[in-house]
Amino acid sequence: MNRAKPLPLVVLISGSGSNLQAIIDGVAKGLQVDIRAVISNQPGVFGLQRAEEAGIPTRVLDHKDFHQREEYDEALQSLIDEFRPDLVILAGFMRILTSGFVRHYAGRMFNIHPSLLPKFRGLHTHQRALDDGEILHGASVHFVTEELDGGPLIVQAQVRVETDDDAERLAARVLKREHQIYPLAIRWFAEGRLALNAQGRVILDGREQKQPVIFTPEQVVG
Numbered sequence: 001m002n003r004a005k006p007l008p009l010v011v012l013i014s015g016s017g018s019n020l021q022a023i024i025d026g027v028a029k030g031l032q033v034d035i036r037a038v039i040s041n042q043p044g045v046f047g048l049q050r051a052e053e054a055g056i057p058t059r060v061l062d063h064k065d066f067h068q069r070e071e072y073d074e075a076l077q078s079l080i081d082e083f084r085p086d087l088v089i090l091a092g093f094m095r096i097l098t099s100g101f102v103r104h105y106a107g108r109m110f111n112i113h114p115s116l117l118p119k120f121r122g123l124h125t126h127q128r129a130l131d132d133g134e135i136l137h138g139a140s141v142h143f144v145t146e147e148l149d150g151g152p153l154i155v156q157a158q159v160r161v162e163t164d165d166d167a168e169r170l171a172a173r174v175l176k177r178e179h180q181i182y183p184l185a186i187r188w189f190a191e192g193r194l195a196l197n198a199q200g201r202v203i204l205d206g207r208e209q210k211q212p213v214i215f216t217p218e219q220v221v222g
Contacts, residue, residue, distance in 0.1 A: 006034040007190035010085040012076075012093035013040045017047020018175060019091040019112060019182050024054045026183035032190050036083040039076070041095055057083075063095065073101040087189055090144065091182070099146045107196040109144040110189075112182050114174050116140060116156055121149035126167040126174065137161050137170060139178040140212065141185040143196050152202045153212035154194065157181045160217045180221035 011020050020038060027033060038051035041063045051058045061079055066072035072095075080088060090111040102109070115125040117140040129137040138158040145151035157177035161170060188194035188204065195203045202209040215221050 006032045007087060007186075008034045008036050008083070008085045009087040009089055009186070010036055010080050010083050011038045011051075011089045011091050012080075013038060013045065013047040013091050014042050014094040015045050015047060015092050017045070017050045017091060019178055020047050021050050022179035023089065023091070023183055023186065024050065024056075026186070031183055031187055033087075033186060036085060037080075039079060041072075041076075041093070047092070069096075070098055070100070073098045077101055077104055087186070089182075089186065096148060097144070102144055102146050105144070107143065110154070110182075110185060111142055111144050111149070111151070112178055113140050113142065113149050114171065114178065116158065117142065117149060117153060124167075126170045129161060130165060130167060130170065134161050136217070137174060139174050139181060141181055142212075143202070145200070152196060152200060154185045154188075154202055154204075154209075155181045155213040155215070157215040157221055158217050177215075177221070181215070184221055 011023065013020055023035065035056050037057045037059060038047065039059045039061060040048055041061060043060045043062055048058045059079060061076055063072050066075065086108060088105050088109040115129065116136065116138045120128050136158045138156055140156045141154045142151040143154065157180060159173045159177055193205050197203050
């Protein structure tokens with residue numbers, strides 16, 4: 001079911017905003033979303049410049065101005081809700097979110113993670129994949145729940161781990177796949193094809209997904 005109007009969303013960032021740029025580029029190619037604001041917990045990051053150059057309102061809510069995580073998340077929630085989004089996108093937002101915040105956006109908040117979840121939750125995923133001798137690595141888009149990097153998976157894209165890879169080279173290839181699958185998952189949601197049901201299961205095109213949509217290294221995303 002297609003929407004009559006573009007899907008309103010807010011993007012949260014902490015850094016360069018390359019996944020934000022992928023979404024902005026997607027809009028230029030017909031992705032039916034209205035990026036109502038980009039909010040950063042870090043002042044002066046390049047992602048804010050990307051948003052400003054695209055004419056998107058920006059806000060900075062510096063976590064260092066708050067003593068308690070709960071206080072910050074309450075303020076962030078109020079700020080987000082001023083823009084009335086139907087979807088909140090975490091795009092390199094380097095904060096562990098409180099339970100109340102996550103519950104407020106249940107079923108309407110996405111995150112992207114640079115591994116094939118449930119492998120390598122948390123940080124330093126590329127080096128950990130290399131250290132463990134993985135043959136395949138990649139990226140995952142998931143609904144956000146109270147479990148860190150543990151929400152229901154929507155889509156994954158794989159890359160092959162090459163024998164001469166270091167963490168930097170592997171990260172660069174994974175990032176390209178991130179830029180492909182994040183706009184795709186957002187498009188599915190914007191088109192009314194994707195949802196999270198009351199049981200916490202992913203529904204795509206009316207069917208419960210037993211596993212995420214997976215793109216192998218050879219497959220083109222889309």
